[in-house]
Amino acid sequence: MKKIKDYVQLMKPSLSIMVVFSSVISYLLAPKVVEYNWGMILLLFAGGMLVSGSANAINQVVEKDTDARMKRTSTRPVAAGRITVTEGWVFAVVTGAAGIFLLGAYFNWLSAGLAAFSLFLYAFIYTPLKKVNSIAVLMGAVPGALPCLIGWAAGDDKLSTGGWILFAFQFFWQFPHFWAIAWVAHRDYSAVGFKLLPANEGPTKFTAIQTIAYSLLLVPVTLLPYFTGMCSYDDMAGLISIGLIILANLFMIGRCIVLYRTMEVSAARKVMFGSYMYLPVVLFALLLSKI
Secondary structure, three states: HHHHHHHEEEEEOHHEEEEEEHHHHHHHHHOOOOOOOHHHHHHHHHHHHHHHHHHHHHHHHOHHHHHOOOOOOOOOOOOOOOOOHHHHHHHHHHHHHHHHHHHHHOOOHHHHHHHHHHHHHHHHHHHHHHHOOOOOHHHHHHHHHHHHHHHHHHHHOOOOHHHHHHHHHHHHHHHHHHHHHHOOHHHHHHOOOOOOOOOOOOOHHHHHHHHHHHHHHHOOOOOOOHOOOOOOOOOHHHHHHHHHHHHHHHHHHHHHHHHHHHHHHHHHHHHHHHHHHHHHHHHHHHHHOOO
């Protein structure tokens, strides 16, 4: 039982669920998905969890020594020695291959190929790049946003405008979200050589301004679905949807402005948790306009 718990922890389930959530909502937003088939939704969820879990497992295998040096990650199964490096690699290969196969066999090989590409970018480009340059955040934002494109491709069988809009939304969202995390964990990250903030000096006004800038970029991106015909605002559900998105954007921008004004870790933590709330609110609002 303890070993099973360790393997579950190896997948970083909370992170994987958040990633797969955006993929499922993007799938439901695809124009060819006109009714909810819960069997297909569960298959997409399972495939996404397996691929995301594989990427997270590789991340923990590669960073086992780094994880062991940080208090918040020292209890992870590979870092703590409860799972060996070989066991971690076997688990990652099996789950990754199973997830890609599920997506290809039950949806299409376009979504499966995107999932494989996302896994490669996260595990073998973003992960080692974290100790080289802060451009790692930019590189990591690509696989971080690909779940939206994967879900859309699974539902629409092609990469059309709506999928790219959702990709752009999650791409830009990651910058204030991740920089807030890096701000809060800066002491731990810098001690192990992670370079994740845009300024070499650490948490600075420049970083705070960047969070505001990317939060502002989210405003037009989140409104694009209504002006491209992807979502409707000509009924009550659509008006509620667009209202929720505007309020969510104001909320996110406001938290980033407070960070700029105070430069406190507590404000960065509020940006971090605020971004966790912002993402599902916007995605559910977009889905509401389609129902």
